[in-house]
Amino acid sequence: METFDYVIIGAGSAGSVLTNRLSEDAAVTVCVLEAGPSDWHPYIHLPAGFIKTFHMKSVNWAYQQEVGPYTGGRSIYAPRGKTLGGSSSINGHIYNRGQRQDFDTWAQLGNRGWGYPDVLPYFRRMERRIGEGDDTY
Ligand SMILES: Cc1cc2nc3c(=O)[nH]c(=O)nc-3n(C[C@H](O)[C@H](O)[C@H](O)COP(=O)(O)OP(=O)(O)OC[C@H]3O[C@@H](n4cnc5c(N)ncnc54)[C@H](O)[C@@H]3O)c2cc1C
Known part of the structure; x- marks a missing residue:
């Protein structure tokens, strides 16, 4: 059985950065497990493509939140990336501190x-x- 020094679950924003940093050390072995497919889809690479991936279940977990008092009893749609890059592959590319x-x-x-x-x-x-x-x- 193959063994690794680190196993990272999810190749999203955090997992990818962590993997990149850890694998800088050639002596360290890292395994990254991502539930979603590769990020080949053109809409992932077009700046405005996130409008299309917003409901695309092949690269999006497309969660529906539980009904709760803080949402006035409504169930809110909650997209989350399910692909290499995670939610950063389907996000709006907006940067602010x-x-x-x-x-x-x-x-x-x-x-x-x-x-x-x-x-x-x-x-x-x-x-x-x-x-x-x-x-x-
Ligand atoms: C539609 C949308 C628009 C957004 N717009 C912006 C924006 O404009 N600017 C901005 O700064 N932020 C934006 N965000 C938020 C930002 O993208 C996220 O906060 C950030 O990507 C979260 O990083 P993360 O590493 O915590 O999770 P994610 O990047 O979501 O990574 C989690 C990864 O883990 C994987 N995973 C989950 N469970 C398992 C499992 N059991 N096994 C293996 N893999 C698993 C998932 O498939 C996913 O790839 C947006 C988010 C969304 C969804």
Whole structure:
């Protein structure tokens, strides 16, 4: 039986990044298990194609939420990616930072390392800033 140092369940946004990082070390073996098919579909690779994949059950779990008091008794449709790339393969490609107060509240609740000053360097590292002005943020 084949064995691995790490087994990652789901090749979505988090699983793919984790796999990429772990497999940088050639001495480490990583197995990624993805429930969905490959991401070959043209609508995954067209920027506006997510409108089409929104209800496409071949690459979308297409969940229906439970009825609950917070949704006024309604069952809300909840798309989730089921393909290589996970939900990032069927998402809207919109990028924005999370709200400062959300991060700070999570840190205050005991999640050390998740405050806005902690995550700010990571935001800055993955963004390319264009133009003049205050570089703090
Ligand atoms: C329609 C839509 C539009 C969105 N638009 C945006 C946007 O514009 N901007 C933005 O920032 N975010 C957007 N998001 C949110 C963003 O895509 C998700 O928050 C993010 O991709 C979640 O990453 P994840 O790794 O937590 O999960 P996912 O990327 O969903 O990955 C989970 C993976 O695990 C797999 N899996 C599940 N169970 C199993 C199992 N038992 N065995 C093997 N594999 C399994 C799934 O098939 C999936 O591939 C959108 C999401 C959706 C659905």
